[in-house]
Amino acid sequence: MSGLNTQWVSRKAGMFATYFSAAIRQMSHNKFASGINILSLAIGLTVALIVILFVRHELSYDQWIPNAENVYRFETKINQTNGGSIFIAQTYPPAAPVLKSRFSEIEAITRLHFNIHSLHRADQVHYEDMVFAEPNFFEVLDIPLIEGDKATALAGVSSVIISEERALKYFGTDPAMGQVLTIETVEGGELRDFQVTGVFRDIPRNSHLDLHFILSNQPADDGFGFYDDGSWDNIMAHTYLKLAEGAGTELMEAEFPALMDEFVDTSRRPEGTKGSDMVTGMLTRVTDLHMNQRNIQPLRPVGDWTLVYALTGIAVLILAIASINFTNLALARSLSRAREVSIRKVHGAGRRQLLSQYLLETAILTMLALGLALITVSAVLPYLNAFIGKDLTLESLLTVEMIAAVFSLLSFVAVIAGLYPAMVLSSYRPAVIFSGLRGKRGKAHRLRTALVVFQFTISIALGIGATVIQSQRHYTAERDLGFSIQDKVVLRWMNWGHFAEKAEVINERILAHPDVIGTAFSNVVPGDQYFGNSPMSVPGYAGEEPVRGRPVNIDEGFFELYELELLAGRALSREFGQDNALLGVEMDEQEDPVRISVVLSESAVQLLGFESPEMALGVTMDISQPLLVPEVVGVVKDFHFTSLREEILPTIFFMVSSGFGNLTVRFRAGTDVPALVSDITAIWKDFIPRDPITIDYLDQNIADLYENDRQQGMMVTALAALALLVACLGLYGLSALAATETSREVSIRKVHGASIPAIISMLLWRFSIPVLIAIGIAWPLGWFGSSQYLDQFSYRIDLGMVYFAGVGLAALLIAGLTVGGHAFKVARSSPIHALRVRQ
Amino acid sequence: MNTQQIASNVVQGADIFPASKIDQSETLFSLEDLCKVYRSDNIETTALNNINFEVKRGEFVAVMGPSGCGKSTLLNIVGMLDRPSSGSYWFDGEDIANHGESSLSAIRKRNIGFIFQSFNLIDELSVRENIEVALLYHDVSKAERRERAEQAMERMEIAHRANHEPSQLSGGQQQRVAVARAVIAEPNLILADEPTGNLDSHNGQEVMEILTELNQQGTTILMVTHSPAHAEYARRDISLFDGEVITENLKKF
């Protein structure tokens, strides 16, 4: 019995070896087609592998947190008076103990507070993002400690635990434990010492958290940490909680409105306002935070489902294009292989054996392509990671699921690519082949054309998408934003504790610099994320609902510096007492209303119901602040301070001579900017020798708004180019293989007087037909996709014919160049060879 | 005296052809000391060696000889598909060495029709379209092309197959299509390279009768054949051996 089995196995093995060597011989015999197949598949698989790594990375956020499926963040939805709502990652500090006492499902709840601080080490000051945490931090976010004891690491008020990476940065090879870090508040310049009680493993890149310093929270309202005085007034504490195993969130969330009614401070709202009218609480699982982030100001760039789906879709399509090359080249060669197949059949090969031999060939080619793809991916990943700011690694493929995924992908490709040609080949009847009669080739030919059409449709549609994205980017970059971007740098954090008192002198010194044209203070500069929002109305004008406007606090010279165009009235200036009437006024002690000048933007004036900018001059506004009576003294033209994705927000400019965090410096065009920056740094050092300056380039600050668009644009462009490349590789292969087939026809035509140009144009036309059909199909597809994309921009390009015609022409041209070489060769060759008697 | 000289004497001295509208004393083409040498990878093959002969308008000449003796090479050169290595080729009073590719192509399409052993029809085109190919690169309107193709098909008795593809026809039918294609442009000269080589005797004979008829209407024919019976249709035959003309016979009718 077992003897039979062994025999059977060895026979099978022998057969396999025969197939294998036959397959290898076939491949080396057809180096050209095999080369094209391997190359296309390698490109397709490279794209697919990178997309798999990317998608896996995006979907794996925070899975590494122990117990992640039970860890949630308590977040807040704020209902705005205009009916909109915004989401905030924090909540009221006293919410945590209340939640803990009300819901038995909560096993632990802990609060965090993020802020930037100065860290003093030796003689140097470093700005670092820090988080203040409660002692039970690890009960919820159980991040692995390398040194220290979780139970006590954050006990007391003067502990800090730091990341491995920062331990190395600040202490080198010295032990970090027990070292003292001196940290300064932003406001008072007060220094406080913290002792290192633990070192944690670096937080992986696939986390919504970006932690390096975790400090014991400071219980007082002193600029360190969050402050819980029991009032539900300020939304400032990040609150994480761990639910008992199996506990759901619906029941809890249903009770949150009642909780808000009970606790939220509504004293500054109109009579009868309920807490739940203002805010709602909600629970988000930490593993959902990255992909489903709705909150403004996320801790790290958030994920984008659209991108994940789009990339997955494009990768599948490119892989399909590559697999089609396989099918098409195989079909194109099928006639010449028909002879081989027929001889095998005559000598007893069954259809199944032929099928297996062919599929084995496909499998070997696919594995070679996979090898090539893996090498390419590992070479490309470092650049890609730098480009998209992620940490994709090939090692992450080394899990059972990933390996299974890759192999099912390969089988998919091998079957798609190999099955149809295998069926066609193995179905040949030797009698037909040997008789020299050739059956109608219409069907296989039509299929080939249809597949080429599919390949080019995808490539062209992607090409249109890429062109539109790039044009929109260009439009964004070139668009007149309503103010001048060029030749400006911005000094940051000018309102910090001891910096604020030096701001004036630093400004004066900078102004004296020969390259500097002017400077201006403000609380925000273009490109900054800024969510200030204030109701404004003018009694007697427009509707009931106040207009929501963005308050911007500027010093004199701001309009001039940024070249904002005055439409009516005047700019704010220190010359007018009323403009900075709040100078030195302590609002807390103020009892009588203060009259103050404001400048409105054009859209604010329109929304408030004025027919012209002039009509707004001199009117008195209501901004829901009883002690402030703003009077309009000027109107400026609209401008884009934020992304063009967003509508222009009506803006109200004040001049409150404090709280200017930014000093914009405008310099002469053509200035040596690095030299100027080092001069400004030297001035800063003269007054603030200890702390480093923070300086930004304004144009970069604005470009950062579009960084995501830039990355996506580059990715789609690269993918479209690859799709076209793979499609053209296929076309190239087809034209080469068709050359033998075509040369007989061309010879006949030449014998009958066809000229070389006539032949070339005939061949080009023949290969253009599928591309032209593809253009016809790709246009509506491209139009639909591009419109969807552009709809997210408030300010966008028009979808002109030029994108469609341009990409179509380019595809036609590239296809023409691809097949042109062979067409030329065939057209020029002497007809006598091809017309000799065929045996 | 070598064989070439004998041959030319015989031809010049004879006035034995039946009268036709063509002045048969006029030379259509002549070859002088013509050689063709193929060079490939150090191997030199002399396919034609010092060929001299001429063909007058209205003649029907058969070329015979064993396989590989240079018959097809000769036809290719006469058909201006290939150029001689040395010697000269005069066609219609002009030395074709003085013509470039495109000018040769123009002379060819005006004067010469081809019939091949393996038919050389285009698989993707219908019978009608295959025939029209011979007028496609002439200055002929689409309607006229249609019309003339129709006539040619009638003449070759293949009109009922006009919309079929070559692969659906028998060998004899395919060769009729090829003949129709060769005559549609009304060439002065038809070059037929073993036109009956792939046909059974019945179909072969039919093709020969068609060629004879064409010749009687004035078309000059140069035909390669292995079949002595088919060579009988010609008025003169030339035997080649190893690239050289060894005999020329003029038959009397």
Ligand SMILES: Nc1ncnc2c1ncn2[C@@H]1O[C@H](COP(=O)(O)OP(=O)(O)O)[C@@H](O)[C@H]1O
């Ligand atoms: N393109 C070519 N290159 C090299 N040798 C050739 C070529 N064409 C024909 N020959 C050689 O020239 C000789 C004559 O060939 P061909 O004219 O085809 O003979 P036939 O038609 O009489 O059988 C043969 O020896 C053949 O091998």
Ligand SMILES: [Mg+2]
């Ligand atoms: Mg021959």
